[in-house]
Amino acid sequence: MKQFFILTFFLTCLSVQAQFRTVNGGFARGGNRGVDSLANDEISVKLLGKTKFTDYKVINIKRDTSYIDTTLTIQKEYQHNFRRKDNFELLAFHNQGQTFNSLGYNFRDLSQFPDIGFSAKQFNYLNISDIDYYRVPTPTTQIMYKTGQEQGQVLDAIFTFNLSKRLNLSFAYRGLRSLGQYRRSLSSSGNFRATATYSTPKDQYNLKTHLTTQDFTNEESGGLTPESLQNFINDDPNFTDRGRLDVNLDNAESLLDGTRFYLDHNFKLFDSKDSTNTKNFSNLKVGHQLHYEKKFFTFEQGAITPSIFGEASKANGELRESSDYRLINNQGYLEFNSKYVLGRFRVKANYTTVNYGYDTIYNSNVNNINITKKRLIGDAIGLGADWNGRIGNFKVNANAMVTPGSGHLAGNHLNGEAIYEKDSVFKVKASLLLLSKAPNFNQQFFQSVYNKYNWENDFTNIDTRNIGFSFNSKWGNASVDFTNIEDYVYFDTDSLPKQYNGSITYLKVKANKEFKFFKKFALDNTIMYQNVSSGSDVFRVPEFVTRNTLYYSDHWFKGNPLQVQIGATFKYFTNYRANAYNPLLGEFILQNDTEIGFPTLDVFFNAKVRRTRIFFKIDNISSNFLEKNYFSAPNYPYRDMSIRFGVVWNWFI
Template identity: 45%
Template sequence: MKKLFLAVFLISFFKLGYAQVRPTLSKDQMGDYKTNTQRNNGALDDDDPDYRGSRKSTSNKNIKNKDAKIEDYLIISHKNDTTIVDTTLTIHKEYKFNYLRKDTYRLMPFSNVGQSYNTLIYDFNTSQLMPLFAARARHFNYMEVEDINYYHVPTPLTELYYKTAFEQGQQVDAFFTVNTSKQLNMSIAYKGVRSLGKYQNILTSTGNFRGTVSYKTKNKKYVAHAHVAMQDLLNNENGGIADSNIPYFESGNPEFKDRAVLEVNFEDAENILKGKRFYLDHSFKLIQPKDSISQNQLALGHVIAFEDKYYEYNQDRQNDYFGEAFQNTNLRDRVTLENFYNKLYLNYKNEYIGDVTFNVAHNNYNYGYDKVTYINNEYITNRLKGDVVSVGGTYRKNIGSFNLEGDFGLNVSGDFEGNYIKGKATYKVTDGIAVSAMVNHNSKAPNYNYQLYQSVYKNYNWQSSFNNTETQQLTFALNANKLANISVDLITISDYLYFKKQTSTTFIKPYQSNASINYLKVNLEKQFNVGKFSLMNTVTYQNVKNGDNIFNVPEVVTRNTLYYSNYFFKKALFLQSGVTLNYFTSYNMNAYDPLMAEFYVQNDRAYGGFPRLDFFINAKVQQARLFLKAEHFNSAWTGYDFYSAPNHPYRDFTVRFGIVWNFFL
């Protein structure tokens, strides 16, 4: 069945790709779409207070179609939210000019680009019904379904991203999309990174390929979005600086400024996460409004997806860092997941009732290893296989200045229990002020590697039965760019799952807390402008009750940017320059386990309390945005106690540059 699906998908993908190649240059070709100002996965900043977007044509020198407007270049999310391509230069573009192409305020990056991130601020606004795959520390740059966008453009569009890396490497992200007709769009993109790094054995080499096709019939009754994603994320692992060399790093002795001389825990290991996904979402309107007076719309939709991924750890020789092993050389762990997903949904829209969707979905999963294990008189199986059937629905309705949203999902059969229900109400006070409240409840089965794990290292073998983790979240938010953006999250976590080292050992095991953890998170964002100068502030306060030594977060996280903006050379050049301070208070930071590619709880030492100062100069010339940054320039005079995780130092002072360039043909 899966092979048949792949064959049908590929045939359909290429058939759509080569159908209808007539060019379209009419100025009203995008009249079927309406843009909104909702930020779409970091692609737009038109809701930013310093947004400098233009509703006029883009550069006449670069665009062959003089009737094309910037608002005609559409980005469509997997939820069909539509935004426009943004070529402006804002402070938020500075925050997103990084490996993930996202704002990493809540994350602490490791020393080398392409490595993992430690989480400073947690987000439990999730609607998951199924367990997640293993190696979560490797998934920050793994593009999920919601990370793939579709496009509709009046002329071919290209975006090129480039940024320097650390020692013998670069990072690039190249994207191209074209509409061969009003009905058909295709896009192709590849993001690649290779960086040697400053420390021994931390080379990273990653690649993310994605291709999309969007199609709609002339009468708009049938709409299809499809994508293919091929991803491989490889990291050499060294286990961090050896404990005996930590004093050398923290001393600031010039002899150890060359970080390659510091001893690491091992130099012969690597892990890799690979995945491929085929996805198709298509719908047909059974009832379509014939004119503006008609109110009823009924559509039948279908989503089909197949994803195959694996995580592998390789090491040349057994290392006592993980304990005893079944063999001494050529160690290899490999775990796979195949997930085949089908969803049938019915959508009804009515001016008075609202937008209602009901769906029925089926997951066929196959997770595990190619062998069974018998250890300590315990038999550990090699596979978790089965089927899960779920139901769900969404609701959207605008009532005057109110916007109401609701979502629910429930697993009705199968080995994994799970459910979620979410409701949100937003009230628009004025054009620039909105208040909202959200409630979210989620119950999800433990991730697969909590339930079953096998390794060539003897201590990393278990088959466990844990309760579902339940979260209840209540959020209040005020969005007022001229005043401040404030959000308050009250979160309760029951049966929290975590990894932790066993007492007096060097290996980790999964655990579940019986306590009910209360997590308070308050976030404030405010920008002050005085002439050409601006001060952008983001501050987060966090407090945890009943989660001591289990759920550790810094009490305060802050980012403050003082910068100058101005036009030069008759407005041919737009320049931004300033300094950014990143800081979080000291806390028991989670440690990193390279064998499992997971973070685990540690309470032996507190980390943090060090400032990170970055100086940047950014410029925009036509559709090219140039970035130059002196990262962590204070590292030599504020102390060598900066860490991304225990035994894993953050970056020393370095200068990096790059560019994002859009071409409108």
């Protein structure tokens, strides 16, 4: 299936390239912003005349519009990884494509529905909010490549084109495979996505849709054995080749697989130009959204290992355990603009079904639990509304959904934000989240041939309340989040899900400021302070996390054809009892034996030639002269020093 998608992708690229050409048969060229910072902001295009960099639009699910950006900034350095996101609040495992431990948490925007779980496997999973839509005057391609550890690389290719001003298609595939430096750390994943947007000539009908298929395969090592752990900490010269260190599991593998289809389309019944309309009520639309998603999680072993996971219902033989989850959400809505609501208002109704479970019963009577069912099935009807209002520079966005009942989908969701923006000088945002929903399904119901890993829980809903403030300006950026969680569900030190009967109070303060000096030098600083005033026995974060990047940036050679960026990034987080990783669950669990906290120093040399950005990086150069106390989780060392290369290349045909 992967090969089919890849072949289709490149054949489409070739066919469209044959149809669209620039006047001079070459690529767009130019100076310093947007689409290669186009000289005079325009390209000559045979079919479309003059185009500007602002014509190459990227539109997210919230309808916010940005532009394809080929500049080289320090943020591009932070985002040059397999997730294509800044990992400041995450602690990576040594090999790309593996999981992350959490240095901080974001509670501003959470889904209203419980998920399958196995959250340690979903850091690279693309959700609905991660899918972008495009509108471009000429076919556009971006290729991102980066090497990994020990025979590893990631390639992310995006291709989009408009067949007309009203119809856009895009195809993208991100493939990753990396062997890793330690035994049993192979990572292999694929993220395919395809999008389409369409509108009729008078915008009477609009459609937006996407399809994703994603799979993530990881060999599971269980971390280093006690003896190998000491050899690592003591920096034994016989084990500088990390492949010589023994691991707890030598026959285990996990797979998370997901498929999603999303459709949002609406029909305009009448607008302000209709003779039957008034200025008080315009653009009345009736619409429909469909969200279909299916996920599988599979854990395989060549042989049972009771020394790691405890006693099992069978003594030997291979193990293959798989659970699946299917969510279907149909939403109908009525939307209109009115001066009485200062903008756009939508009323909506959901009908949602969910189906989670197993195809068989692995362990029917264990731990005093008589497991007689294979699946959790439910449906629910929800009612809600959205509001997007604006007065001058002040905007308000809010959405609410109430799902009554007592099933797996019952709960309520309210998310709102108020934004004041003064041109490009500064922006102030206040946000509010009130959420009540059931825990993830693997916390409610789980099966395994391992006796300990079987449960049916009747947890109450988790109540989450978050108040956030953000300030972004040319002088610096800052944010404050205050979160309260009631009935929090977590995996305890025994790997069993528990519900906390107290209240968690979590404060996060984050600030960023870049200082420039001597014209060509800059110091970019990000610091985060966190405090858990109640509930710290089950919810743990480091008190301080800091990242400081000192770099030099300039244009070299006559005519400034080459922009360079040379620098070093120092990152440090204070000691805390980081969660341990459980490969059978695909989750992080509490542990009380080990504290983690260490500095890292990365050195980089980046360059930009026309629309190509080149990245050279030495990861964790500090590992050569600091103690071997750097861990991503107990028994899982962080990466040693490694040299990596990457490139991002754009074509505008």
